[in-house]
Amino acid sequence: MPSILLIEDDRTIQMALEFALTRAGYGVSVAGDGEAGLDAARRCDPDLVLLDVMLPRRSGLDVARALRAEGFDTPIIMLTALDQEEDKVAGLDAGADDYVTKPFSTAELLARVRAHLRRIRTRGKLPAIIESGALRIDTDAARVLVEGKPLRLRSKEYALLVALASREGSLCTRQWLSERVWGEVFLPTSRTLDTHVRRLRRAIDTDGWTYIHTERGMGYRFEAVCTESTVPGGNARNEDAR
Secondary structure (H helix, E strand, O other): EEEEEEOOOOOHHHHHHHHHHHHOOOOEEEEEEEHHHHHHHHHHOOOOEEEOOOOOOHHHHHHHHHHHHHOOOEEEEEEEOOHHHHHHHHHHOOOOOOOEEEEEEEHHHHHHHHHHHHHHHHHHHHHEEEOOOOOOEOOOEEEEOOOOOEOOOOOHHHHHHHHHHHOOOEEEEEHHHHHHHHHHOOOOOHHHHHHHHHHHEEEHHOOEEEEEEOOOEEEEEEEEEEEOOOOOOOOOOOOOOO
């Protein structure tokens, strides 16, 4: 049973999330302030941390920084009522892997939890096959198929695709992608990443599916979205919207 540490001072949110997480099959530990949360993380060594930003005694940002400084590499999902871009950047810079803005859907939060826990299970190795929508990636053979047809990609485009697809549903920050694909620190003035994403979109998107979605000012999220107008609830997107 994966263990989750919930650090949240709002008792109503705390009880609702503890119930939902327990019902979903997770072992849940709860802390109501930053100091107690930091102690609980050290003591329990959870598989994932849900961390509120605005906490008494010690802020969520301070808790995240402290855990990362101690070598704690468990995924941290920030829960925040602060929805400005600079607030989200501050959370990611402090060491968070993802963020959810309040008020949020419990179903969305649980989906994010599942995505990060899947990544833990495959940490250190890529799955042999990654399939999403009409896209199939054979990482052993370094081969990409779109609607069953082989696709030729440049080496960096392929590396970028694998990096994104291996974290499906999770935010991939510009910094993380730059280090993972190019082995260098991301420079805000550089357009290299954006150029490669644009080329990759043109290569893998079809009339029925889009995959790489922009998180404004943050990075990108890989998720297969059906754009077929004949599909009920289909989500048509264009290049500008992404």
